[in-house]
Amino acid sequence: MTHVLFTFSVKENLISKLQTEFHDVEFTFSTIGDVIALRKAEIIVSYGEDISKETLDLAPALKWLMIASAGLEKMPLIEIAERNIFMTNVKGIHKTPMTESVMAHLLALKRAIPWIYSQQEKQEWSKRSGSTELFGSTAIVLGPGAIGSEIGRLLQAFGVRTIGCNRSGNSAPHMNEVIPFDQLNKALPEADVIISVLPSTHETRGLLTYDHFELMKEQAIFMNFGRGDLVKEKDLLKAIKERQIAYAVLDVFEEEPLHENHPFWKMEGVIISPHVSSHSSEYVPRALEIFAHNLREWLNDGTSFQNVIDAEKGY
């Protein structure tokens, strides 16, 4: 019998679904501290942050590590590679919720949703919404990869011209044009919206500086949904204070959680999304779909696994 240890809790209906399909598999829903389950486990399903070198030592039967997240930064990859443990993750799972969050924030600002909510709070009927439109805008998408292209697809559906911006300048789906990082300055003055979904690499850290914000339109909306180190906080603070741009919608920060006295909280034009843009009630169901697919392959000696990770390379 195949033993699977889940180190996070799963809703009853999703457990039933797994047990109904895989009746020859024993599923244990517990924690990484459950040494008995750990010793038997051939497969561990975890968010990743509880997997250490010590975990591996206590799991001699472990052959497959299913990580229900996208980041692997803190995993003991060397040991995993040495033990030749098969590893999969849920890459791509953030695409839909992140894209919907970007569109939600953007449309909210264009269609005066903050004003509408605050008028309701005051029980005040007024028609002075000051609404504008997304239609006809130009957007720069920093990082037109899987998530960035999906954002581009929906922006285009709303009649937005999309300019992708990446290292190479090579074309990307759902972008009217793509420019390399070193031509960003030329495009900034035309952009109504600048969205970053860039990861943190040596090329993206500090990619944006105060000068870039000076080039943006006064009515521009800047959205950082990638990593907090894209721009130094002091540069961003200065640009917002001087009203170089109209809005900064921030899902990521140099330091998280944001300190309770941080100036961002109360600054006009700043929207703080506490790194929740990828959250979704559909996260676990979707992760379990990927897992179920791979488990079918595993049990049938198949080879069509999804999201296989090379532990040596780390991706």
Place this chain on the structure above:
Amino acid sequence: MTHVLFTFSVKENLISKLQTEFHDVEFTFSTIGDVIALRKAEIIVSYGEDISKETLDLAPALKWLMIASAGLEKMPLIEIAERNIFMTNVKGIHKTPMTESVMAHLLALKRAIPWIYSQQEKQEWSKRSGSTELFGSTAIVLGPGAIGSEIGRLLQAFGVRTIGCNRSGNSAPHMNEVIPFDQLNKALPEADVIISVLPSTHETRGLLTYDHFELMKEQAIFMNFGRGDLVKEKDLLKAIKERQIAYAVLDVFEEEPLHENHPFWKMEGVIISPHVSSHSSEYVPRALEIFAHNLREWLNDGTSFQNVIDAEKGY
């Protein structure tokens, strides 16, 4: 020389644009009370609510009435028809802003935007967003006409299944299926979102009753962006109080403005958009584009007019 009286004010840059193109036309920007301008006016551009039988009597030279709105309910149509005054409006101008408002409200609720704003108000970092997704939902669009189909197009782009609902049940663009009004009951239990953009006619007044809300999912979002008389207020109030649905997003009401003590203001699950869903900074520029097109035709004895109204029929 052709005399045009605008009875509403227009921004300087838009006036210049008209004057530059039409240098043989005299534009007066005033009010309907400007009897001198009224007497000379061959063309009047108005939002419509200032046009009465008396206006017409004071405007003997009037040959064309350009109404910069969609509704004509209060116009002296009989007198306009008798005088054979040419009439145009700006039908279709609401499509983009209304659709963006519907999508903004919908995505906001799915992606926890109200919670995000209120957390920022409290300066409280938390990850308990409770976000869900629009993707994979089913939506019923009551009134899949020009605006309803545009909503359908964008819903489908977000991976939503769309069910149009109209009188005939005849197919409509961007709807996975269309059902007639009398089959609505069958579709309601499957719908995550129910959006009405229906006009007020003898068939749509009171079309929805309490029983319909009882059939909806507890998690359903009901959006009325059509007319307030679609559902009796007491039925809607009862359904919301009993939590038959999760949210009612209301742009229109039985009585507008909504009274300051109306229970809607403070009810959980009610979002009040004070009949602003069609508002947009692009409204006047877009109306003037239609006007400029028609003025070109008018001056050149052309025939390709946009949005011509038959005053006898009233549409």
